[in-house]
Amino acid sequence: MAQKHLTRDHIVLTAIAFVDQHGLDALTMRRLGDVIGVEAMALYRHVSGREDLLEGMVANLIDNLFEDDLMTETPSSWEDYLQRVANATLPLAREHPEIFPLIATQPSEAPWLRPPLRSLRWVEDFLSTLQRFGFSDENAVSAYKAFTSFLIGGLLLQVHSTGVDHLIGFDGDEASNEESDLSGYPTVIKLSELLGQDHSQREFDDGLDDLIERIRWTLTK
Incomplete structure (x- = not known):
């Protein structure tokens, strides 16, 4: 009976929850089948293999951003649109840190589809929206490239913002301090408190503001 109701969407959503x-690394077709309650071979009727499954997971998360409250409202300006896209995508990185790196690394449908806005639907929405606000072809494409470069970098930093102090042994844990001999790095030790501070949200917001200013400047040239 489980196989009768099995769908690609159900498989993809279960895989996302499993990886979260x-x-x-723990995701295999056999383990996923066990979770769903079917033999692994039953999954292959809906996904051709693990790579197809990973692509389905990425596509699901990216396209579902269109359902975010920020994206269902009509933007008042191109600046407002960029703010909405960035802040709709931000929770994706935070809520799915195990999956988000896939969005940056999985091959896309075409080489000019840039992560994280790596679907044809997203590129169409992005470029057409900017052009409705007066962007030329060249300026719209340039903004798409600049924005996606900022976004993927900023979101990957969000995924990995677990605290520099923990990563390099500033958390007071004896084991980590034994593994990280910092005696030869006096400047790192001196600045350890500053290095350990997490300002990822402020840095993301500031970076987005700076990018919008740069795009605005290009429009006046």
């Missing part, structure tokens, strides 16, 4: 809980 157990990590990407």
Whole structure:
């Protein structure tokens, strides 16, 4: 009976939940089948293999951004649109840290589809929206490239913003301090408190503001 109701969407959503809980390395077709309650071979009727499954997971998360409250409202300006896209995408990185790196690394449908806005639907929406606000062809494409470069970098930093102090052994844990001999790095030790501060949200917001200013400047040239 389970196989009768099995769909690609159900498989993809179950895989997303599995990776969120157990990590990407733990995902296999056999384990996913066990979670769903079917033999692994039953999954192959809906996904051709693990790579197809990973692409389905990425596509699901990216396209679902269109359902975010920020994206269902009509933007008042191109600046407002960029703010909405950026802040709709931000929770994606935070809520799915095990999956988000896939969005940056999985091959896309075409080489000019840039992560994280890597679907044809997203590129169409992005470029057409900017052109409705008066962007030329060249300025719209340039903004798409600049914005996606900022976004993927900023969101990957959000994924990895677990605290520099923990990563390099500033958390007071004896084991980590034994593994990280910092005696030869006096400047790092001196600045350890500053390095350990997490300002990722402010840096993301500031970077987005700076990008919007740069795009605005190009429009006046």
